[in-house]
Every structure is written in C-alpha cells, then in structure tokens.
Amino acid sequence: MVRKMQNAKSVCMMVLFVLLLATVHLGAQQRVTPVQPAPAGQLPAVSQTAPATGQNTAPATDQNTAPAPAPSTYLLGPDDLIVIQGLEMEEIVNKPYRIDPEGYISVPMLGRIKAGGMTVGDFEAELNRTASKYVRNPQLVASVTEFHSQPISVVGAVNLPGAQQLQGKKTLMQVISMVGGFRADAGNRLNIARELQWGVIPLPNATTDPSGKYSIVEISISELLQGRHPQLNILIMPNDVITVHVAETVYVVGDVHKPGGFVLGEHKNMTVLQAVAMAEGIYGTSDSKHSRIIHHAADGSVRSETPVNVKMILSGKSEDLPLDGGDILFVPGSLSKKIGLKTAEAAIQTASGLAIWRF
Numbered sequence: 264m265v266r267k268m269q270n271a272k273s274v275c276m277m278v279l280f281v282l283l284l285a286t287v288h289l290g291a292q293q294r295v296t297p298v299q300p301a302p303a304g305q306l307p308a309v310s311q312t313a314p315a316t317g318q319n320t321a322p323a324t325d326q327n328t329a330p331a332p333a334p335s336t337y338l339l340g341p342d343d344l345i346v347i348q349g350l351e352m353e354e355i356v357n358k359p360y361r362i363d364p365e366g367y368i369s370v371p372m373l374g375r376i377k378a379g380g381m382t383v384g385d386f387e388a389e390l391n392r393t394a395s396k397y398v399r400n401p402q403l404v405a406s407v408t409e410f411h412s413q414p415i416s417v418v419g420a421v422n423l424p425g426a427q428q429l430q431g432k433k434t435l436m437q438v439i440s441m442v443g444g445f446r447a448d449a450g451n452r453l454n455i456a457r458e459l460q461w462g463v464i465p466l467p468n469a470t471t472d473p474s475g476k477y478s479i480v481e482i483s484i485s486e487l488l489q490g491r492h493p494q495l496n497i498l499i500m501p502n503d504v505i506t507v508h509v510a511e512t513v514y515v516v517g518d519v520h521k522p523g524g525f526v527l528g529e530h531k532n533m534t535v536l537q538a539v540a541m542a543e544g545i546y547g548t549s550d551s552k553h554s555r556i557i558h559h560a561a562d563g564s565v566r567s568e569t570p571v572n573v574k575m576i577l578s579g580k581s582e583d584l585p586l587d588g589g590d591i592l593f594v595p596g597s598l599s600k601k602i603g604l605k606t607a608e609a610a611i612q613t614a615s616g617l618a619i620w621r622f
Contacts, residue, residue, distance in 0.1 A: 336382065337382065337383065337429075337431040338412075339380070339386060340380070340501075341364045342409075342412055343378075343407055344407065345359070345361075345362065345405050345407055345408070346405070346406050347404070348406070352397070352398055354372055355370050355372065355403075356403070359408065362378050362379055366380060376393055383406070383407065386405055387403065410428040412501070413430070414429075414502065416503075416505065417439075417442045417505045418505070419507035420446040420448055420449035420450065420509045421439065421449070422444055424442065427442065429501060434499065435455075435499055435505075436487070436496050437499075445507060448510050449507055449508075449510060450484070450509055450510035451510070452481050453481070454479060454481050454508070455497075455505050455506075456504045457477060458500075459471070459478055461502070463478045464497065465497060466480050466482075466494070466497065510527050511527050511588020512589070514591040515538050515539065515591075515592045516591060516593055516594075517592075517593045518545055518551075519549070519594055522542060532585045532587050534585055535583055536583045538586055539576075546596070549595065551574040551577070552572050552573070552574045554572070554573040554592065555569065556569040557592075558587070569584070
C-alpha cells in the first residue's frame with residue numbers, strides 16, 4: 264500500500280515538472296517572437312514623430328509667442344481710471360479704480376495701494392507684491408482707461424486748440440502734431456508757460472514770470488521747424504500752456520494795384536520791395552519818391568513816420584527797408600501826373616473823334 268502511494272506521488276511530480284517545462288518554453292517563444300517587417304515604402308510610426316538631431320524641440324506655440332509690450336512712460340496721477348485684470352482674485356479684477364487726489368486706489372482685500380507718480384509697470388509690480396500676501400504667485404495686470412492727470416493747453420493759431428492729455432512723454436513737435444499743426448495765419452513765435460514745480464524750462468532764454476510761479480520762454484517757429492536747433496524741441500510737462508501767436512500784418516495803401524494787408528507768416532518782417540511786389544506794383548501816376556512808412560506803438564499811443572523813396576528802391580539805387588508787423592506803407596499819387604494823364608486821355612479822345620468825323 265505504501266509503495267503504491269509513493270508511485271502515485273512520483274507520477275504527480277513528473278506531471279507537474281512537465282507542465283512547468285511547457286509553461287517556460289511557451290513564455291520564451293512569446294518573448295523572442297520577431298517583429299513583422301513593415302511593408303515597403305512605409306516607415307515605422309516611431310520614425311515619423313522622432314525629432315531630427317539638433318532641431319529645437321520646443322512647442323510651436325512658444326516660437327510664435329508675441330513679445331512683451333514695452334513698458335509705458337506714462338506716470339499715473341489723480342483722476343486717472345485704472346482697470347485690474349487677472350485669472351484670480353475675482354473680488355478685485357475687471358473693475359475700475361479711480362486714483363484719489365493723494366495718488367492711491369482702494370482695492371478690496373488689499374487696501375490702499377500707491378499708484379500716483381508710478382508707471383503702469385511699476386504699479387503692477389506693487390499690486391502683485393501686495394496680492395502675494397493672499398495668493399501664491401499672482402498675475403495681475405493693470406491698464407489705464409481714462410487719462411486725466413497730465414493735461415496741457417495749446418491755444419492760438421493751431422488747427423485744434425484746447426486741452427490735451429500727454430499720456431506719456433511728448434516733445435513740443437509731437438504736441439503740435441496732436442493739435443493738427445499750425446494754422447496758415449500762425450506767426451513766427453510761440454510761448455510756453457510752465458509751473459516751477461516741474462522745473463525751469465531748459466532753454467537759455469527762459470525767464471521767471473513776475474509772480475515767481477512760472478517759467479516762461481519764447482521759441483521761434485521757423486527755427487523749430489527747420490530743425491537746425493534740436494534743443495528747441497523740448498519735452499512738454501503736465502499743465503504746460505503753449506500759446507501760438509497769430510501772424511502780424513503789414514499794410515500797403517495808396518497808388519498801388521492791390522492795396523490791403525499782407526500776413527507776415529513765419530517771417531518776423533518783410534521789406535518795402537516785398538510789400539510792393541505783394542501789392543502787384545505801383546501805378547505810373549504815383550509819387551513813389553515821397554512814400555512813407557507809418558509805425559504804430561504796440562499800444563497804439565505813438566505814431567511815427569519814416570520817409571522812403573520807393574522809386575529808388577525799385578531801381579536798386581537805395582537800400583531796401585524792413586517793415587514790421589502793423590507797419591503801413593503809403594504810396595501817394597502825383598496830382599500833376601494825374602492831371603497830365605487826364606489831359607492826355609482827353610486829347611486822345613478828341614483826336615480820335617476828329618479822325619472818325621473826317622472819314
């Protein structure tokens with residue numbers, strides 16, 4: 264009985280050993296099964312996605328990312344309106360905030376934050392520094408929707424006079440462009456008045472007004488436009504007042520073809536010869552040797568006269584004289600010449616009548 268049990272046990276062990284060998288052999292066959300070759304002309308899938316050696320593997324979206332905008336030079340100030348935007352802190356984003364007279368805005372959770380006198384970039388840095396106490400790595404941005412803190416005034420002979428906002432650093436020529444340029448009747452000079460809290464105007468001829476509150480300067484428009492003195496194109500500061508004077512006028516009256524007033528424009532003055540040319544010349548009956556230049560004081564209280572021989576000037580035998588704004592060139596008529604002309608005309612008419620009567 265015991266021998267039979269031993270024989271059965273041996274048979275079972277042999278069966279288990281055979282099954283184990285079969286399992287190992289089958290697993291080995293599965294591991295060494297060769298990969299079937301791809302059909303001709305077709306690459307393996309891995310070769311289509313693997314990057315070439317030395318190529319940039321960064322995502323395409325990183326290559327096409329727009330560059331960050333340049334920081335603004337505009338300095339925030341009272342009454343400017345700011346809007347804060349971001350993906351977090353819904354309590355404060357997408358809402359307008361007005362800068363108070365002290366230069367602060369009041370933001371829920373964050374309290375009062377300094378904004379006045381800072382650029383937009385500096386304000387964003389301060390805003391995110393304050394918000395980082397409540398949110399990890401905040402990404403808040405700010406934009407100015409209304410500009411009210413840097414007004415200037417441009418008045419006089421410009422196409423769009425009135426108040427403007429600087430919205431950053433602007434030169435004198437940039438401001439003139441903002442108001443549409445000079446009018447046709449603009450004179451040769453403009454004045455700038457600046458509050459002394461912004462410093463003295465950086466030009467040699469700048470002076471302080473009698474009140475001691477403003478720095479004032481006069482600039483030649485012709486020199487500014489010619490660009491030969493780039494230092495005239497100064498930076499404009501908040502609350503500056505720019506006054507462009509209307510051109511003065513020179514008048515030509517008397518025995519000329521086209522009497523009237525002629526605008527000096529960008530020129531400080533014109534000569535007698537230029538004035539006669541603009542009046543389209545003198546009549547043959549004029550007594551141009553006894554012409555006069557009539558001057559008036561700025562307040563009109565004093566009048567003076569300067570004799571001028573226009574005939575000699577026209578012939579180049581006398582020096583051409585300047586005419587300032589408001590001057591009057593009077594070219595008188597010659598009574599004897601007019602009488603002689605009338606007599607000649609009457610004689611011609613009589614002779615013509617007799618000739619016609621005889622025929």
